[in-house]
Amino acid sequence: MGVNVPTIKLGSQGLEVSKQGLGCMGMSAFYGLPKPDADMIKLIHHAINSGVTFLDTSDMYGPHTNEILIGKALKGGMREKVQLATKFGIINRDGKGEVHGDPAYVRSSCESSLKRLDVDCIDLYYVHRIDTSVPIEITMGELKKLVEEGKIKYIGLSEASASTIRRAHAVHPITAIQNEWSLWSRDLEEELVPACRELGIGIVTYSPLGRGFLSVGPKLIQNLPEGDFRKIFPRFKAENLEANKVVYEKISEMATRKGCTPSQLALAWVHHQGDDVCPIPGTTKINNFNENIGALTVKLTPEEMTELSSLADMVGGERHAFMTSTWVNSDTPPLSSWKVDA
Structure with a gap:
């Protein structure tokens, strides 16, 4: 392959991860049918042997089946080679996502994930979505106990506002936030990125390839299973496709000029945001994985970064189907409002 995958410090608490991670969701859920375990374990082993050792999953992927898959893949001495991240907080009930952050749920979720993953400790445990009915200090209090008990090493938040991040960090240091960040999703830059850098929190970026659109453009939609x-x-959606097609075409034009693929260019743009940023593109194919780590060799000038960054202004449509459950609506009640049952 010839691609050296360096490591970076994620946050200021001591966690070191590969500069690019592997999002594992699509192996088991949401993007078409689950893929065969044997094929996905082969891909995960290939990633680890290539130097991509930061694996990302969640209890809601499947649900549960993705964690079980990762657990199988980490048998035979692989566990010691990886930094393992999973998440909790979302229950899919009757097709609707419910978010829970109360202490009993935090603990039971962690215990269940440890069993499915078949590990003694989770390296990075994220609050997947913020329960806006529970003060974040209460959720964090239980996570802090889990750290003290050795069940998790580091704590993360996904889709949390700057004020929620600050309140959480005051209870126990946050190592990483996980948010969407890509050439067409830049809403975290104004508030969240400065807050994280002030507090020494790493930034893990999900969907850095725009859920696949920045890799192949509109033909992705025609082929969705x-x-x-x-x-x-x-x-x-059809009403936004024309605008987004133009964005993809402009990315493709620059990629051709630079002798790389659109995927590599889009990932390189994320990497160039800083050494505290780690994208976790997902894939189910070894060829796509190999292409993605090639992004680490793509260098962008300040002028090219500016040209690419301007594309976000052209994008049509919201970045998420459920914007109400993203960081823009993640503030929680004050701690003083929490009533402890006698």
Whole structure:
């Protein structure tokens, strides 16, 4: 392969991860049918042997089946080679996502994930979405106990506002936030990125390839399998397709000029945001994985970064199908409002 995958310090608490990670969601859920375990374990082993050792999953992927898959893949001495991240907080009930952050749920979720993953400790445990009915200090209090008990090493938040991040960090240091960040999703830059850098928190970016659109453009939508979650996303709807097609074409033009692929260019743009940023593109194919780590060799000038950054202004449609559950609506009640049952 010839691609050296360096490591970076994620946050200021001591966690070191590969500069690019592997998002594992699509192996088991949401993007069409689950893929065969044997094929996905082969891919995960290939990633680890290539130097991509930061694996990202969640209890809601499947649900549960993705964690079980990762657990199988980490048998035979692989566990010691990886930095393992999972998440909790979302329950899919009758097709609707419920968010829970109360202490009993935090603990039971962690215990269940440890069993499915078949590990003694989770390296990075994220609050997947913020429960806006529970003060963040209460959720964090239980996570802090889990750190003290050795069940998790580091704590993360996904889709949390700057004020929620600050309040959480005051209870126990936050190592990383996980948010969407890509050439067409830049809403975290004004508030969240400065807050994280002030507090020494790393930034893990999910969907850095725009859920695949920045890799292949509109033909992705034509080939989405039945039941693919992306069909409900605003940017994949017909009314937004023309604007987003132009964005993809401009990325492709620059990629051709630079002698790389659109995927590599889009990932390189994320990497160039800083050494505290780690994208976790997902894939189910070894060839795509190999292409993605090639992004680490792509260098961008300040002028090219500016040209690419301007594309976000042209994008049509919201970045998420459920914007109400993203960081823009993640403030929690004050701690003084919490009543402890006698």
